[in-house]
Amino acid sequence: MPRWKPDAAERLETAALELFGEQGFERTTIAEIADRAGLTQRTFFNHFADKREVLFRMGPDLERALVAEISAGDADLPALDTAVRAMGVVADEMLEIRRDAAKRRYSVIAANPELLERELGKNAALTEAIADALNSRGCDPESAFITAAAAMLAQQTALRAWTRPGETRTLRELLQHSVRALRTTVGAS
Amino acid sequence: MPRWKPDAAERLETAALELFGEQGFERTTIAEIADRAGLTQRTFFNHFADKREVLFRMGPDLERALVAEISAGDADLPALDTAVRAMGVVADEMLEIRRDAAKRRYSVIAANPELLERELGKNAALTEAIADALNSRGCDPESAFITAAAAMLAQQTALRAWTRPGETRTLRELLQHSVRALRTTVGAS
DNA sequence: CTAGGTGATTTCAGCTTGTGCAATCACCGT
């Protein structure tokens, strides 16, 4: 018999997701989360830097996959197409199968300003990572950043639609739709 | 003789700006800020909802001015041009004269992840406000949001350059430069 | 086989953030 049940971080995450959904983010205390996971408050902070961080475990994986996919892309494509193509691949491989979980998670985040702020911070960091990856492929820093931000804008627009109730199109399809909308909107001079 | 010295909020803001610059955001306590402003911790929270909020007093003014300028703009212009024109006006009237203060403020914010997150939140709210204003002028919601976000991207890019040491161009000039960069980057298919 | 190291967890004590509530006190209009 192991000293402790495994996957403490994962148990904390699901407990937090449940409680945030049941009673809201502000109304649930760290002690409650830890209790439901069979752990203590202090242990929560051994796994997560703060209360919000518990909902962002997947971030690093997504970022690694996305950057890798950008670096592996066709070198002749324009920068924006490279980024968007990589996002499509990651969407298919890592996101599409978790649509339900993503909806739950997003509804919790959207209901809490603090969590929304944290998500914006993560997105900003991801934008920088994308810009760096594009930069490594010969794009100048300014264009790389603008391209990365444009791609993220399309991605976020697509994600919003993808997690809307009743929406059936895949994230990839919605992503391509968003990119078209962005091109017409910005392109019209 | 008045019961209290005037401009408590402003005094708290400058005290906070000084202390954050001297010892960093996390290392300065609310009590310190209040002390330097000749007030108490409790009074700080009467003026600002939390520790970060003290650096975002100007936000509402900027938003009002920007939205008003968008609503007052030429109805025939494409949406993105409307937004960018309004930003140029606000830049000239409210920002250009405070370049030094803006630099100081931005360097403090950039040095602290928590403040950066809060700024991203404020920017997201501003983006929504711009989108609403464009929507009221006949733009459909999706295009309005994408346009607003694109304009904010140009604005943020310009602001970064504007607060860089040694940069002498005006914010308006940098804004137009950013818009051009965005159009070439996104336009290239 | 066993002694000692490892690492996740816990306990505890403490600081800081943020809030609710009641009290203070100059100022203002009547």
Added chain:
DNA sequence: ACGGTGATTGCACAAGCTGAAATCACCTAG
């Protein structure tokens, strides 16, 4: 003079977060 107003304050307290030391199943070298 007198009561209302509003900015400020003191007090008490919940909750977030941290550092240091203690615990204890598990692993591994000898």
